[in-house]
Amino acid sequence: MSALDVLELTKDLVRINSVSDRNNAPIADFLEPIFQEHGFATERIVYTDKKGVEKTTLVASKGGGAGGIGFFSHSDTVPGTGWSTDPWTPVVAGDRLIGLGACDMKGPLAATIAAAAPIAADALNKTVFIAVTADEEIGYQGAKEMLARSELLKGAQLAMAIVPEPTSLDPVYAHKGGAGVEVTAHGVAAHTSNDTGISATFLIAPFLNDMAELAMEIKRDTSYHRPEFVPPTPGFNVTINDFGTPGNVTAARTVCTVGFRPMPGDRSDDLLAYIVGKAESYGLEVTSSRSMPGFSTSPDAPVVRAVAAATDRAPRTVSYGTEGSLYAPLYDTVVCGPGSIAQAHTDGEWIEIAQLTEAVEVYTRLIETFCM
Ligand SMILES: [Zn+2]
DSSP states (O other): OOOOOHHHHHHHHHTSOOBTTSOOHHHHHHHHHHHHHTTOEEEEEEEEOTTSOEEEEEEEEESOOSSOEEEEEEOOBOOOTTOSSOTTSOEEETTEEESTTIIIIIHHHHHHHHHHTTSOGGGOSSOEEEEEESOGGGTOHHHHHHHHHOHHHHHHOOSEEEEOOOSTTOOEEEEOOEEEEEEEEEOBOOBTTTTOOBOHHHHHHHHHHHHHHHHHHHHHOGGGOOTTSSSOSOOOEEEEEOTTOOTTBOOSEEEEEEEEOOOTTSSHHHHHHHHHHHHHHTTOEEEEEEEEOOEEOOTTSHHHHHHHHHHTOOOEEESSOOTHHHHTTTSEEEEOOSSOGGGTTOTTOEEEHHHHHHHHHHHHHHHHHHHO
């Protein structure tokens, strides 16, 4: 099997515009033959998103035998508005590759492919699996479709998942999730000169007061904290929106959005129930409620130890979320990828080229450890 150059592959991926709201089939069209030339079986999981746009999650698997390893990346990027240069023209500047998605996460994806591509299928006694999901940045639909429908994934019988999101190649064995409750108050709009209106903002005010008290309690009460995270608190926050109602009109509608970051083993279920209960007690409408858990793999799990050994870095936790939350209930999961999370979603996003080449070595070591 021929080797693939991780830098060139990253550049090729950056050149394909795969902002989340677009049909991302061009990514699959580009990668599928590369996978096939390197001995992978491939499968496309195609679906139509909520806005009616066709999306494709591409998966590839090589070797065979239960207990192998999956590398789960996404192909979509954030919009790239605000760039002063063309986001889809990759530029090498010194030790960096600049381009939209270079770090989050086309570079990391390219590193997994470059690691697995040169290994002959008959050298593998367990499966190596690579996922290229759609819609990660806007709700994980591509990963959910894959988990529900992929025959290749079912057949792979994986034991471990690596999520190559940028962690500067640190092994991340736990991260926070994301939860939110949207509460709406309905009032009656009227000009204050006739004083006949009902302000939705006044209706929602007692609830806001309770949330302000709850915010202080969460900071104070350590039963809401998890010491393995920095910070140990769930980042409880509230925003409100009266849709630009002017000062001489009563608000017809005011929406409060409560958000926090669930941590494994914390009290987020209690919190969610308390918030919803408070809103209902004031006769407010709970317009949506969602909770994505965080994940936690034992720091002593073989995959965590192996990633720590392969990277020569100490396992740690992070406070941002990834699709690892979906994979962790099924596989021992570690988030570990090249590039810094500080670069994700920024204008002028870049990745250090040395991190890309080191990632290829790290993923190669993991495949050798677990699948050969
Ligand atoms: Zn990402």
